[in-house]
Amino acid sequence: MTKKLVVIGAGMASGRMLESLIESDPAAYEITLFNAEPRGNYNRLMLSPVLSGEKTYAEIVTHDDHWYETHGIACRFGERVVEIDRDRKIVVGEKGAVPYDKLVIATGSDPFMIPLPGHDLEGVIPYRDLEDTERMMGLSAKPDAKAVVIGGGLLGLEAAAGMAARGVDVTVVHIMGHLMERQLDEAAGYLLRRALTDKGIKVMCSANSKEILGENGHVKALMLDDGTELPCDLLVMAVGIRPSVALAKSAGLAIGRGVHVDDRMVTSDADVLALGECVEHNGAVFGLVAPLYDQAKVLAQTLLGRDAAFQPKEVATKLKVTGCDLFSAGDFTEGEGREDIVFRDPARGVYKRLVLEGERLIGAVMYGDTADGAWFHGLIKDREDVSEMRDTLIFGPAFQGGAQADPMAAVAALPADAEICGCNGVCKGRIVEAVEGGATTIEDVRAVTKASGSCGTCTGLVEQVMALSLGDDFVMPTAKPVCGCTDLTHEDVRRLIKAQELKSQPAVWQELGWSTPNGCHVCRPAVNYYLLADWPLEYQDDPQSRFVNERNHANIQKDGTYSVVPRMWGGLTNARELRAIADAADKYGVPTVKVTGGQRIDLLGVRKEDLPAMWADLNEAGLVSGHAYSKGLRTVKTCVGREHCRFGTQDSTGLGVKLEKRLWGSWTPHKVKLAVSGCPRNCAEATCKDLGIVCVDSGFEIGVGGAAGMDLKEIQPLVKVATEAEAEEWSVAFVQLYREHAKYLDRPYKWIAKVGMDWVREALSNATERAALVARFDLSQTIYQKDPWAERAEPAAARRFQPLADLTLEAAE
Amino acid sequence: MSWIDVGALEDIPLRGARLVKTPVGCVALFRTGEAEVFAASDRCPHKGGPLSEGIVHGRAVTCPLHNWVFSLETGEAQGADEGSIPTYPLRVENGRLLLDGDAVGRRAAA
Ligand SMILES: Cc1cc2nc3c(=O)[nH]c(=O)nc-3n(C[C@H](O)[C@H](O)[C@H](O)COP(=O)(O)OP(=O)(O)OC[C@H]3O[C@@H](n4cnc5c(N)ncnc54)[C@H](O)[C@@H]3O)c2cc1C
Ligand code: HEM
Ligand code: SF4
Ligand code: SF4
Ligand code: FES
Numbered sequence A: 001m002t003k004k005l006v007v008i009g010a011g012m013a014s015g016r017m018l019e020s021l022i023e024s025d026p027a028a029y030e031i032t033l034f035n036a037e038p039r040g041n042y043n044r045l046m047l048s049p050v051l052s053g054e055k056t057y058a059e060i061v062t063h064d065d066h067w068y069e070t071h072g073i074a075c076r077f078g079e080r081v082v083e084i085d086r087d088r089k090i091v092v093g094e095k096g097a098v099p100y101d102k103l104v105i106a107t108g109s110d111p112f113m114i115p116l117p118g119h120d121l122e123g124v125i126p127y128r129d130l131e132d133t134e135r136m137m138g139l140s141a142k143p144d145a146k147a148v149v150i151g152g153g154l155l156g157l158e159a160a161a162g163m164a165a166r167g168v169d170v171t172v173v174h175i176m177g178h179l180m181e182r183q184l185d186e187a188a189g190y191l192l193r194r195a196l197t198d199k200g201i202k203v204m205c206s207a208n209s210k211e212i213l214g215e216n217g218h219v220k221a222l223m224l225d226d227g228t229e230l231p232c233d234l235l236v237m238a239v240g241i242r243p244s245v246a247l248a249k250s251a252g253l254a255i256g257r258g259v260h261v262d263d264r265m266v267t268s269d270a271d272v273l274a275l276g277e278c279v280e281h282n283g284a285v286f287g288l289v290a291p292l293y294d295q296a297k298v299l300a301q302t303l304l305g306r307d308a309a310f311q312p313k314e315v316a317t318k319l320k321v322t323g324c325d326l327f328s329a330g331d332f333t334e335g336e337g338r339e340d341i342v343f344r345d346p347a348r349g350v351y352k353r354l355v356l357e358g359e360r361l362i363g364a365v366m367y368g369d370t371a372d373g374a375w376f377h378g379l380i381k382d383r384e385d386v387s388e389m390r391d392t393l394i395f396g397p398a399f400q401g402g403a404q405a406d407p408m409a410a411v412a413a414l415p416a417d418a419e420i421c422g423c424n425g426v427c428k429g430r431i432v433e434a435v436e437g438g439a440t441t442i443e444d445v446r447a448v449t450k451a452s453g454s455c456g457t458c459t460g461l462v463e464q465v466m467a468l469s470l471g472d473d474f475v476m477p478t479a480k481p482v483c484g485c486t487d488l489t490h491e492d493v494r495r496l497i498k499a500q501e502l503k504s505q506p507a508v509w510q511e512l513g514w515s516t517p518n519g520c521h522v523c524r525p526a527v528n529y530y531l532l533a534d535w536p537l538e539y540q541d542d543p544q545s546r547f548v549n550e551r552n553h554a555n556i557q558k559d560g561t562y563s564v565v566p567r568m569w570g571g572l573t574n575a576r577e578l579r580a581i582a583d584a585a586d587k588y589g590v591p592t593v594k595v596t597g598g599q600r601i602d603l604l605g606v607r608k609e610d611l612p613a614m615w616a617d618l619n620e621a622g623l624v625s626g627h628a629y630s631k632g633l634r635t636v637k638t639c640v641g642r643e644h645c646r647f648g649t650q651d652s653t654g655l656g657v658k659l660e661k662r663l664w665g666s667w668t669p670h671k672v673k674l675a676v677s678g679c680p681r682n683c684a685e686a687t688c689k690d691l692g693i694v695c696v697d698s699g700f701e702i703g704v705g706g707a708a709g710m711d712l713k714e715i716q717p718l719v720k721v722a723t724e725a726e727a728e729e730w731s732v733a734f735v736q737l738y739r740e741h742a743k744y745l746d747r748p749y750k751w752i753a754k755v756g757m758d759w760v761r762e763a764l765s766n767a768t769e770r771a772a773l774v775a776r777f778d779l780s781q782t783i784y785q786k787d788p789w790a791e792r793a794e795p796a797a798a799r800r801f802q803p804l805a806d807l808t809l810e811a812a813e
Numbered sequence B: 001m002s003w004i005d006v007g008a009l010e011d012i013p014l015r016g017a018r019l020v021k022t023p024v025g026c027v028a029l030f031r032t033g034e035a036e037v038f039a040a041s042d043r044c045p046h047k048g049g050p051l052s053e054g055i056v057h058g059r060a061v062t063c064p065l066h067n068w069v070f071s072l073e074t075g076e077a078q079g080a081d082e083g084s085i086p087t088y089p090l091r092v093e094n095g096r097l098l099l100d101g102d103a104v105g106r107r108a109a110a
Helices: A012-024 A044-052 A065-070 A130-139 A154-165 A186-198 A246-250 A289-303 A373-381 A387-395 A407-413 A428-436 A442-449 A459-473 A490-499 A505-511 A523-534 A548-552 A575-587 A608-620 A652-663 A724-741 A748-755 A757-765 A767-784 A788-793 A795-801 A808-812 B101-109
Strands: A003-008 A029-035 A074-077 A081-085 A090-093 A096-099 A102-105 A109-111 A146-150 A169-173 A202-204 A209-215 A218-224 A229-231 A234-237 A241-243 A259-261 A272-274 A279-281 A316-318 A326-330 A338-345 A350-357 A360-367 A419-421 A562-564 A592-595 A601-606 A633-638 A672-677 A691-696 A699-704 A716-721 B003-008 B016-022 B025-033 B036-041 B055-057 B060-062 B069-071 B090-093 B096-100
Touching (some): A003 A012, A012 A029, A044 A130, A044 A154, A102 A289, A130 A154, A146 A154, A154 A169, A154 A186, A186 A202, A186 A350, A218 A234, A259 A272, A326 A373, A338 A387, A350 A387, A407 A459, A428 A442, A428 A459, A490 A505, A523 A724, A523 B055, A562 A608, A575 A601, A575 A608, A601 A608, A633 A652, A652 A672, A652 A691, A652 A724, A672 A724, A691 A724, A716 A724, A716 A757, A724 A748, A748 A757, A757 A767, A788 A795, B016 B101, B036 B090, B096 B101
Parallel strands (some): A029 A074, A102 A272, A146 A169, A146 A234, A169 A202, A259 A279, A633 A672
Antiparallel strands (some): A081 A090, A090 A096, A209 A218, A326 A360, A338 A350, A350 A360, A562 A601, B016 B025, B025 B036, B060 B069, B090 B096
């Protein structure tokens, strides 16, 4: 007598299993197949092309009625199994029970619905089956339809792109900082986001959903925790899946996250087998289809009493959104002793990252050009030793064989029509022609061919072509790159950030071809500064790209304690402020109190944990941070001037206070110190400051580019003006010019030495330009002129200054 | 191993660090990626700089005092500098940070 096989769930895994079983032995079992969905097996992966309109449902059916009939399978579609009775060996469906000899559980997984208030409103759906897909497709019938997708992973993005393709206005709300963070790193996430934005999809990262708002029982909008409301007619939640184990659990089978199976796909009951997304094998659960197909083959063999064992292998993912070419395989997240190889081609929007562990490739992420995906996936799966081709690995299989690791040899080998400059479409032959026509410098070549004239990232390649053509006559220029992460100089980076309107760090890393995932301690502070100086409104300052002093808003001392310097405007203080400082010194046990060279008081030796409370106390007395730690405005030193001194010609103290109130809080390439002296006797030592003003009877002499550090520099005259207002205007304009043009960590005197004092004078002597500089400075100040102490004394921010946990207590018991 | 919940992943800013006091001294928890974290001693072997205050890049941190760079995976100083910091097992589960209590506790008792 043929044995009875009952299968619960007609999905991707069980479909493949039945094929395999019938192919090996069509007569082995009498099969009953239950499916909760009112249909047989279709290709679930292809729901996204159905949603976007690239395929129809009929095209994705894998097993039709005819197939089930031919193989004598009793189909119970649209009928959910409600119980498994293992003692009596029967399966109970909604319409009746069926006995089994062998049972296969293939119930897949359940989409996880975040239990936000309003999650049970009509119009809040997951993305799992044909019904969900049809709901989304139906939306396009409504004019101006809006949808919100929670979840910026694979499924959420496919849902978003599909609906957008049908003309729906879609917003993706993602809790993490970048899209598909499980598969992609930030740079690839940035490219993906850009591509989706180009398709008209709005993407909100680091966004936390708070509540789903409804009207008459139907979803109306999603509210975020910052109060933003996103109106929508449909809300799709695609935040993850959970193995569907309820049935197995109530039947008393062993389960963990999924139904436990051994290598033969047998559960804790020898007559019950399981496969697909509902199982857990060796601690792993599954979310992609490839390993499920292997399980299907193994399970079919086990049912036939043959030996087979399931072995998980590395899986690869592709995002099925037209126009977003994305591939990721293997493991590229945590782990010890791993190395990254990064390749970026900004002109083509290509990003590739390989992760190596010892001699083996263990992970790969690619965006924009995924042609080599299969090859890399093969290397990962086969655990091949790649040490021999390590240097050229990232260029793919085409580059192996010859094994030319020397970049010059590689350039020499390029054919004449190989494209060198992607922006301007200049090929190697054209550059060689230019050289033969007499060009000897990169500027010459740029002038006649435009090569390297736009994004500039091909400059190195152009130089290599020139070197090959010119031979010994060409001396490779040795402009110093910012650091090991890039070949570009600071000046290039500044220019390109403006020219290409790069407004985020990932944008800089990608578009300018950084060779590391996210920079290093040398370039990150510089890039952070350039971005905030050039895009004060769009870019958000990144504390993690700042040195400790600027992050903690205090100077770290050699013993790890900090010093605290409150601002004293123009060196002025009063009894109330001094009392507050004295109280703080007592309260926090400050060991050293010193008068600084910048006319204010330094409290040295403060513990990090005490900083927020001390700041709060000082704030209370009206004192704010003196930024004695920042690449920004430090102090404006003044003398007592006309008000008290018999030589005084102007109110030098008053002007100093005005300047300090105007300039404080601004970030600059390096520290900036000012001084105002009331007469040429110069008691405030204004002639060795970044900007120094010496008052005379007829007005104010402004000089710039002084310094009294390792180099001693006297200021150079900039201009003489008659009124205080003009003095203030010129000072602000100078600081802004410096902010916009100087290289990070160049004091003004160094910068002036590069651009020339004449250039600075000329730039500032144009009244319109001066006014524009002042306006840009003031705009930036609307964002940055905030007391950092007040912000960090807030409880939420203050907590960051405390240890996260204290385990010394627990361990003592 | 005994995993101890020391806080939420979100408590550490991306490419930032937080401290945990333990019997073996201050341990810095670094967040190098959205869901990638490492734990290592907070003390720089050069002159005791607080590594949790350094700039985190790739899977490395730069000491804020004299710019030594340490791999967070191996604890080894990179480049020409020689030295290393102890690293400790740390993992993320359901958004929580789990630190291996045995590694940071029993060592001191032994
Ligand atoms: C839109 C979408 C796109 C995807 N794209 C990809 C991709 O590109 N690449 C990739 O590898 N993977 C992709 N996946 C994942 C892939 O589809 C799944 O890994 C695969 O379908 C899982 O197969 P399964 O047989 O375990 O479960 P399923 O295919 O989900 O089948 C389970 C079936 O069991 C039924 N069932 C559940 N409980 C009961 C019950 N009590 N009684 C009766 N029937 C029940 C369900 O109705 C369902 O039909 C995608 C998934 C979705 C939703
Ligand atoms: C880690 C190193 C340094 C620390 C902690 C430090 C700290 C300070 C502090 C707290 C002040 C008082 C400033 C104020 O009131 O705002 C000061 C003043 C000063 N510092 Fe530094 N400094 C450092 C490095 C330098 C360097 C490298 C130079 C030289 C290039 C320098 C030159 C000066 C000068 C000239 C003053 C006096 C300013 C004035 O008279 O207006 N400092 N320093
Ligand atoms: S600089 Fe001139 S005005 Fe100022 S205190 Fe000295 S002597 Fe007096
Ligand atoms: S002069 Fe030298 S020792 Fe003195 S505070 Fe400045 S940097 Fe430190
Ligand atoms: S103390 Fe860390 S580098 Fe000097």
